[in-house]
Amino acid sequence: MICTRSIAPENSTHFWPNMPEPTPDTRHPTPISNNPIYRNHVRWMQQAIDLAEAAGLAGEVPVGAVIVCGDELIAEGENRRERDCDPTAHAEIVALRSAGAALHSWHLESCTMYVTLEPCPMCAGAIVAARLGAIVYGADDPKTGSIRTVANIPASACSNHCPIVWAGILEATCRDQLQQWFSQRRRGDAIAH
Ligand SMILES: [Zn+2]
Numbered sequence: 001m002i003c004t005r006s007i008a009p010e011n012s013t014h015f016w017p018n019m020p021e022p023t024p025d026t027r028h029p030t031p032i033s034n035n036p037i038y039r040n041h042v043r044w045m046q047q048a049i050d051l052a053e054a055a056g057l058a059g060e061v062p063v064g065a066v067i068v069c070g071d072e073l074i075a076e077g078e079n080r081r082e083r084d085c086d087p088t089a090h091a092e093i094v095a096l097r098s099a100g101a102a103l104h105s106w107h108l109e110s111c112t113m114y115v116t117l118e119p120c121p122m123c124a125g126a127i128v129a130a131r132l133g134a135i136v137y138g139a140d141d142p143k144t145g146s147i148r149t150v151a152n153i154p155a156s157a158c159s160n161h162c163p164i165v166w167a168g169i170l171e172a173t174c175r176d177q178l179q180q181w182f183s184q185r186r187r188g189d190a191i192a193h
Helices: 036-057 091-103 121-129 171-192
Strands: 064-069 072-078 111-117 134-139 164-167
Touching (some): 036 064, 036 171, 111 171
Parallel strands (some): 111 134
Antiparallel strands (some): 064 111
């Protein structure tokens, strides 16, 4: 079962790759960048990117997440694993906990999560457990991505919930942010030694 969806169903690999814009055919009468759904996704993803930036400056792998209910921001999360000495303190988990507290409920069917990196197995499991309505992420994670790249936990036999998935929102920005952080850290390590 494939549970990813797209405005452009003919492209099930990357839904909103960072341009080039689609050819002017009947499926996309307006440029993709003017599509109001796309613009809304970009708006929230940019906030997740800002959170990721803050995490990176604090010495964490830069991953950020926000959770939106309707058009309202209800929770934010950034990776806090190093600062909290907590292996579960990924941005998604931090945001899910905050959203549950904000709504006084663990049921998050009405919510959408925006996260800069494809969730890992732990976070994908938590997203299923929260019955999250939709997830929008930026960059695929070829190592632990568990929404579709390495595994598809929401669509697997162990899942009882399958959120709507949008992938590739500001993908290049999210990927560059991670790559630059890792390359800077490698340079720092090289100087230190
Ligand atoms: Zn995770």
